Amino acid sequence: MVRGTTLRGVRWNAAAAGPWLATGARLVLGGVFVVAGALKIPDPAAAVRAVRAYRLLPEPLVAPVAFGLPVVEIAVGLALLLGVFVRTAAIAAAVLLVVFLVAVGSAWARGLQIDCGCFGTGGEVAAGKTAYPLEVFRDGALLLAALLLARRPASRLALGGRPAVDPVAPEEYSRAR
Amino acid sequence: MPAETRRRTNRERLAARRAAEAAARARAERRRRTVLGGVVAVVVVIVGVVVAIVVQMQRSAPAAGAAAPAHTVDGTVIAVGSADAPVTVDLYEDFQCPNCKAFEDATGSTLAGLVADGTVQARYHGMAFLDTSANDQYSTRALNAAAVVLATAGPDAFQAFHDLLYAHQPAEGGSGLTDDQLVQYATQAGATGTTVEKDIRDLTYGDWVRQSTDQASKDGVTSTPTVLVDGKRLADLSANGLNAAVTAAAGG
Numbered sequence: 001m002v003r004g005t006t007l008r009g010v011r012w013n014a015a016a017a018g019p020w021l022a023t024g025a026r027l028v029l030g031g032v033f034v035v036a037g038a039l040k041i042p043d044p045a046a047a048v049r050a051v052r053a054y055r056l057l058p059e060p061l062v063a064p065v066a067f068g069l070p071v072v073e074i075a076v077g078l079a080l081l082l083g084v085f086v087r088t089a090a091i092a093a094a095v096l097l098v099v100f101l102v103a104v105g106s107a108w109a110r111g112l113q114i115d116c117g118c119f120g121t122g123g124e125v126a127a128g129k130t131a132y133p134l135e136v137f138r139d140g141a142l143l144l145a146a147l148l149l150a151r152r153p154a155s156r157l158a159l160g161g162r163p164a165v166d167p168v169a170p171e172e173y174s175r176a177r
Numbered sequence: 178m179p180a181e182t183r184r185r186t187n188r189e190r191l192a193a194r195r196a197a198e199a200a201a202r203a204r205a206e207r208r209r210r211t212v213l214g215g216v217v218a219v220v221v222v223i224v225g226v227v228v229a230i231v232v233q234m235q236r237s238a239p240a241a242g243a244a245a246p247a248h249t250v251d252g253t254v255i256a257v258g259s260a261d262a263p264v265t266v267d268l269y270e271d272f273q274c275p276n277c278k279a280f281e282d283a284t285g286s287t288l289a290g291l292v293a294d295g296t297v298q299a300r301y302h303g304m305a306f307l308d309t310s311a312n313d314q315y316s317t318r319a320l321n322a323a324a325v326v327l328a329t330a331g332p333d334a335f336q337a338f339h340d341l342l343y344a345h346q347p348a349e350g351g352s353g354l355t356d357d358q359l360v361q362y363a364t365q366a367g368a369t370g371t372t373v374e375k376d377i378r379d380l381t382y383g384d385w386v387r388q389s390t391d392q393a394s395k396d397g398v399t400s401t402p403t404v405l406v407d408g409k410r411l412a413d414l415s416a417n418g419l420n421a422a423v424t425a426a427a428g429g
Contacts, residue, residue, distance in 0.1 A: 041229075044237035045387055046306075049394035067233035068226040075222045085215060113400035122390070124306040127276045127400045127414075160214075 022155035025145040026080045029093055032142060033077030039120030040070040049124070050117025054103050055110075072096070080149075083158025090149035097143040101136065108132040245385050246328035248335075253389040255301040255323075257332045258292035264426045266291075266419075267300045267405040269398045272319035272342050273307035273349065277402045280414050281343040287416040289336075291423055301339065303389045304401055307349075315353030317386050322359040324382035326368040338366035 040047045047066040051057065057065060076096065079089035104116050108130075116135045117123040149155075250256045266288065270277040291297035303323065305316035319342055327335040341362045347353045354362075360374045376382070404411040406422040413421075 041233075044233040045391055047233070048237060049391065049399075052394050053399045055397065063234060063237070064230050067230040071225045071229045072222065075218075075225065079218070085218065088215070115399075122306050122394070123399055124271075124304065124394075125400050126271075126274045126307075127402060129276075129400075160211075 018152060019155045022086075022149055022152055023083075023157050025149045026083060026086065026155055026158070029090070029142060029145050029149065030077045030080030033073045033093060033096075034081065035077075036119055037070040037073030037077060040066075040073075040117075041120075043120065043122075046120065046122035047117075049122035050115075050120075051123075053112070053114040053117065053123030054107055055112065056103060056106065082160070083155060084160035086153040086155065086158060086160070087150055090146050090153060094143055094146040094150060097139050097146060101139045101143065104132060104135050104139065108136070244382065245388075246324040246382055248327050248331055250300070253302065253385070253392045255303070255327055255332060255335055256298055257301065257336045258298040259295050260298060262292075262295055262298040264291075264297045264407055264423050265300055266297050266423070267302060267403075267408075269302045269304055269393050269396075269401055269403040271304045271307050271316050271401045272323070272346070273312065273316045273353070274401045275346070275349050278343045278346045280402045280404070281340070283414065284416045284419045285340060285343070287419055291419075296427060297423060299336075301335075302393055302396070302398070303386065304393045304398070305386050305390050309350075311350060312347065312353030315347065317383065318356065318359065318377075318380065319354070320386045320389065321380050321382045322363055322377045324385060325373055325376040326363050326366055328376075328382075329363075329368040329370055329373055330366070334367040338363055338368065341366060 040050075044067060047070070048063050051066040051069075052059075052062045072092075073096070076089050076092045079085050080093065100116070100118070107114055107116075113125060113127060113130055114123045115121050115125045115130070118135065118138075245252050248255070270280075288297065288299060292299050303320040305320045307316040308314040323335055323338055323342070326338040342354070345354065345358075345362070356378050359377050363373055363377060380386075402414065404414060404419070406419070407426040409422070409426070411418060411422050413419075
């Protein structure tokens with residue numbers, strides 16, 4: 001009994017930190033997505049040029065992607081910030097980040113001289129000013145956060161979902177609520 | 178006592194069953210609300226995407242009758258030198274781009290010589306993507322001013338103004354040249370007249386500047402300077418590199 005309590009106490013501490021880490025991941029990931037989406041809206045022509053710069057999409061698809069993507073980014077970001085549909089939003093964020101990584105990686109591999117346009121520029125750069133390593137690192141770090149969040153979405157300060165409580169004590173839920 | 182105990186056990190059992198039923202109902206209700214919320218959220222996002230596409234399409238549509246300055250070729254190209262020159266050199270530049278200044282410093286006189294002796298026609302494609310609030314949208318203001326000079330005084334005056342702006346390029350991250358300075362350089366380049374100052378200050382060719390920047394994107398150009406010698410990208414952006422490429426193009 002005593003041993004069990006001690007073990008449980010230790011596990012509780014570890015379990016208590018997890019939800020706060022998930023909250024941090026939610027806020028960082030959500031904040032980046034909302035900002036990145038919002039910055040692409042004021043100058044639609046630049047958004048189109050940024051998507052076209054990758055030379056991956058046929059021209060008729062360039063504008064719809066350039067205009068639709070920011071809305072999706074903001075929606076995913078808001079869900080994460082508010083803490084609703086966290087797992088779904090985290091998976092969506094991970095999918096988007098994989099797409100971004102593939103796009104940036106392919107531009108890098110093809111030797112294109114472009115800016116990723118991640119935060120609302122038109123994709124143009126002054127020669128030799130590309131920042132592929134930084135862009136890949138940033139997207140990679142965010143992808144890691146999104147995957148961890150998708151695996152353990154329970155977090156503090158969330159509007160939706162079940163509250164983060166030790167899963168071995170289900171009765172605690174009802175009492176906590 | 179036994180009856181009392183039995184009654185209490187029954188009561189507890191009943192209470193437990195009611196609690197379980199209530200919990201199940203609450204779970205079902207929660208699930209129903211989550212599904213409903215999810216459907217609503219998905220619909221809202223889809224509607225948002227459609228609305229954004231429609232609105233942004235309208236916002237980014239080229240302004241009706243975006244006035245191109247006189248003397249442009251194909252709407253956005255500024256050609257300097259004889260159209261009969263055997264070699265064309267296309268230059269994509271932004272007036273705020275430091276590497277463009279470096280290129281101009283290194284090759285400007287060489288290119289001017291090639292244009293003067295009729296070997297090369299230079300085709301300038303303006304881009305304006307280095308606007309910041311710190312430089313008060315200098316890229317756009319500078320390209321607009323260049324369009325004003327071109328429209329007022331022709332390609333040679335444009336070339337002179339172009340060279341003046343690169344010679345006096347403001348530092349990147351700095352405040353950009355003022356409209357007063359642009360007007361002064363325009364006058365120095367030979368663009369005089371009552372409308373020059375007004376057209377520079379009012380961004381008369383602002384829509385054309387956007388159109389020109391978009392055209393560069395459609396041409397597949399994303400970095401400046403991009404230099405094409407007879408359509409072939411120049412890798413060695415030095416005077417020797419330019420000379421060699423032009424000689425090769427003229428010979429072939």
